[in-house]
Amino acid sequence: MLVNDPAAAHWPFDPSRVELALEFRRRPRGPHGDSLQKLLHRMRWNGDAERGARWILVVVEPNRRWMLAELPFRRNQPVRTFPNEIFTSLAEAEWEVFKRRWAALAGNPLPESIADAPAGT
Amino acid sequence: MPVPGAVDTTAILGYALPLTVSPGEEVRFHLSSPAIARAEAAVARVRCADPDPDGPGLKLVFPGTPIDGVVPLREQPLYPGSCAIVPDAPALAALSGFTAGAFLWPTAPGLDYAGTIAQTVLARWCEETKRGWRLGLDAEGRPEFVVADGTGSWRAVSPHPLLEREWVLLGGSWDPAAREVRITVRSLDPQSGRDRSATVAAPGPAALSWPADTVLTMAGHAAAAGPSPRVIGLYDGKLDRPRLYAAPLPPDALHRLCEALRPDAGDPLLLAAWDLSEGMDTDRVRDRSANRLDGTLLQMPARAMTGANWDGSTRGWTEAPWQYGAIHFHRDDMADAGWEPDLRLTVPADWRPGFYALRLRARTEGAEPVESFVAFFVRAPVGRPSARLAFVASTATFLAYANSALRLDQVHAEAMLEGLIALSPDDVYLQSHRELGLSTYDTHNDGSGWKVSTAARPILNMRPRGATFNYGNDTHVLDWLEHFGETYDIVTDEDIDRHGVGVLRPYACVITGSHPEYVSRPMLDAFDAYQRGGGRHIYLGGNGFYWRIAFHPERPHAMEVRRGMIGLRTWEGEAGEDSLAFTGEPSGTWRTNGRPPQRLVGVGFDAQVFTASAPYRWLDGARDPALAWLTEGIDLDAPLGEFGLRGGGAAGIEVDRVEPTLGSPPGLVWLATADRLGYGGVPVPEESRTLHRGMMGDQNARVRADLVFFTTAGGGAVFSTGSIAYACALTCKDYENNVSRLTRNVLRRFLDPSPL
The missing domain is CATH 2.60.120.200 (Jelly Rolls)
Incomplete structure (x- = not known):
């Protein structure tokens, strides 16, 4: 059988490389440098294994409003929505999930100076 | 549970049989709702199914029918699982x-x-x-x-x-x-x-x-x-x-x-x-x-x-x-929901062919108003065209993708799509309602691939407000045609499969849409015969004519595919199981069956790109004075399609390339190319002779979308765009843009019977 291994993305995460977070904040849709591409691949491939789920968005209003949600890894388990976490831009949603994933990998949140950095496009 | 604050598209579900009807024939709507006792029904002709406010938006026309009005509902259960x-x-x-x-x-x-x-x-x-x-x-x-x-x-x-x-x-x-x-x-x-x-x-x-x-x-x-x-x-x-x-x-x-x-x-x-x-x-x-x-x-x-x-x-x-x-x-096989019909409509004789849908509304004053659609298609009767132009509803492809759970189940989805997964309320419903039956992109609960898909069950992503891919994207072309007052008939893949080239032959020009990926041998033979017989074919898509499938010889609206050992496959069949049960023919890609798409439409699938779509740049072929009709009013020194609703450009998502070794005709004119797709341009697996780095679009000139034109025997011609994103650039800038202009030039000339 041809299967994908959810644990296959094993690029080593280095919590000191906060410049990669800044790069993502400035250009969430890219193009990205080589290291940021690898970091994003690791985050996106694995999902959020510690939660048994993947951070996702649910469309509330097409191309205008999105809600943070969790997609369980197991089929048939309902999507869990977070009605108070609403985004009006995909870039803000990407940044929010990036911060959560960074914190999960590093064991600590991003430094405030970076977490609060101004958005790019 | 509906998504808080969103339109509820799943509180009522249904399917229409037959999926395609001619004027004068009856279509039956099989409906179910576990919680809503009655709904307001109205039949609509679909001009644009995509509610994105940055595009044309949801555009529906209500002709008024005897079944418009209140419809009582009941719950009709689904019992998946095959047995004897x-x-x-x-x-x-x-x-x-x-x-x-x-x-x-x-x-x-x-x-x-x-x-x-x-x-x-x-x-x-x-x-x-x-x-x-x-x-x-x-x-x-x-x-x-x-x-x-x-x-x-x-x-x-x-x-x-x-x-x-x-x-x-x-x-x-x-x-x-x-x-x-x-x-x-x-x-x-x-x-x-x-x-x-x-x-x-x-x-x-x-x-x-x-x-x-x-x-x-x-x-x-x-x-x-x-x-x-x-x-x-x-x-x-x-x-x-x-x-x-x-x-x-x-x-x-x-x-x-x-x-x-x-x-x-x-x-x-x-x-x-x-x-x-x-x-x-x-x-x-x-x-x-x-x-x-x-x-x-x-x-x-x-x-x-x-x-x-x-x-x-x-x-x-x-x-x-x-x-x-x-x-x-399989314990989750689902080929026929077996629901009783709730509404029956005899399609009036004067209806124009088109994409149609039954709209069902309820709880219209609530925070999550219910608005659900059941799609069907109205064709012109076979051999009795009502226009000189036909648009092909890619029903084989719509069925292949029917209820796709790819983004729900497949580990690679977020990495492939290069960004957070954004689920529609339909996707949220499907995650916990697998009894609807999934698509041929998915695996069964036991890990084996779905090989058969039918329309005798609710299909969430083939209807207005559904996922934009395929059905929704194709309605951007319909909206564009309507905007310019073009009259068109609808023909479906299944009609072409059943009745052959006679379905296409009456038309001066035939358009295939954004992603006509799944093709049976009778369909491919019909397109080939149409082109050779003087027909003019506009292919406004990417990754077309790729998989070899069969429709069931008798059962309506049922298609089968076997994904073999090659091709961009989300599952791989077991060894020895490459042939279709429906017909005995080998399945897999048309490339491995000796008829690559390049032979039919000049270009064939070479890469995916989800990071960003790109514009094309014009090549020397487009500057031939003999093609002035094609480029009239277009600045050949400016990028073509530096805009679009899918990735910000006209070339992207899935793209096709000229490849002479796979059958691109020697007489082909290579008009334009988008060959700077960046590191997000990922080649299809059958493009690799061996393993090496440097295969992505930032280093690999063979990762690209090509735009081509060629003539065929008997005055026929083909124009191909080689990109899924192209169709969703047509309507940008209020329909006045160079992609729209180019396509109008081609359509006008293709409808002109004078020799090319």
Whole structure:
């Protein structure tokens, strides 16, 4: 059988490389440098294994409003929505999930100076 | 639960049959809602199905019909899972000591599906009265054989849970003289830790009273008596050469009986010897014994599967059908919801062909108003066109993607899409409602691929407000045509498959949409004959004419694909299972079947790109004065399509390339290319001769979208854009942009009968 291994993305995460977070904040849709591409691949491939789920968005209003949600890894388990976490831009949603994933990998949140950095496009 | 604050698109669901109708014909709407008692129905002609406010937005026209108004609703359940039912017969009811056996390749022993773990393989068992006999796997995945008559129950169970995807001989027998029941398991490959062989006897009765009026079943057992019970205790896996013999048999004799392709029908003790290699394209299972205990399959399990005796000497079942006597049953197969119709509409004779949908509204004042659609298509009657232009509804592709759970289930989805997954309320519903049946992109609960898709069930992503891919994207082309006042007919893939080139021939020009990926041989022959016969074909898409499929020869709106060992496949079929059960033809990509898309439309699928779409740049071919009609009003020094609703450009998502070695015509004019797709341009797997770095679009000039034109025999011509994103650039800048202008130039010229 041809299967994908959810644990296959094993690029080593280095919590000191906060410049990669800044790069993502400035250009969430890219193009990205080589290291940021690898970091994003690791985050996106694995999902959020510690939660048994993947951070996702649910469309509330097409191309205008999105809600943070969790997609369980197991089929048939309902999507869990977070009605108070609403985004009006995909870039803000990407940044929010990036911060959560960074914190999960590093064991600590991003430094405030970076977490609060101004958005790019 | 609806998504808070969003339009509820799933509180009411339904499907339309037939999926495609001509004016004057009746379409039936099969509806269900567990919670809403009545809805406001209205039939709409769909101009744009995509509600994105950055594009044309949802555009529906309501002609007014007799069924517009309040429709009462009821819940109609879905019962997924395939099985076989053999009608009750005197020979079954009179059974005394006997043996039931088969070869088995279980795919989910001991695994839960919808709250049930135990799985029945072969039975004449009534669950309501708990009487009969049953051969199967218990909740630990161990083979068991049970007989019961209401006064007692006797069971023999093997100590070893079965392994997934390993063949075993399985048998259960009752010996009244010895007062014994017995389970026999023999691993066909007992080496290296795989052996699960065992023979276990347990006390049994001297006599039994069987249940009356109870069907015999394969891959499940009857919930109740009667000729058409609901079947429960379903089974995931293959079943090969099931047998029923009117005497207890020792293991060697059982093995010989199951191995024999045609056991002696004159043996009076042979009760049944089913040959599942007969009638691959039917829902019949054939018994070769003198009793003729033929049965019927429900919910279309996978046929033409390799049996325990497949030896690798062939990969096509038609060459050695006796090696393909297995059926793979799935507990989640869903081919026919079986709902009763709630509304019937005779399509008025004066309706224009088009994409149509029944809209159902309820709770319109609430925070989550209900607005759900059921799609259908209105064609011009075959051979009686009402326009000079036809748009092909890619119904084979719509079915292939029907209820795709790719973004829900597949590990790679977020990495492939280069960003957070954004689920629609339909996707959220599908995550916890797998009973709808999934798409041919998905895997069944047991990990095997979905090979068959039908329209006799609700399809969430082929309707307005649904996912934009395919159906939604194609309506951007329809909206663009309507904006410029072009009159068009709709023809469907299935009509082309059934009726051939006669469906296309009446039209001066035919447009295929954003992603006509799935094509049967009759369809490909029809497009080829149309082009050679002077037809003019505009292909406004990417990754077209890629997979070889078949429609079912008789059953409407059912298609089949086998994903072989090559191609951009989200699952891989088992070795030897490359050929279609529906027709016996090889499946896989058209490239591996000797007819790459480049031969038909000049370009063929070469890469995906989800990071960002790009513009094309014009090439010298476009500057030929003979093509001034094509480029009129367009600045050839400016990028083509530096905008678009899919990734911000006209070239992206899935893209096609000119490739002479795969059949791009020598007379082709290479008009433009988008060959700077960046690192997000990922080539398809069949593009790699070997493994090396440097294959992505930032380093690889063969990762690109090409735009081409060529003429064919008899005054025909082809214009291809080689990009899925192209269709969603047409309407940008209020329809006045260079992609729109180019396409209008081509359409105007293609509709002009003067020679090219």
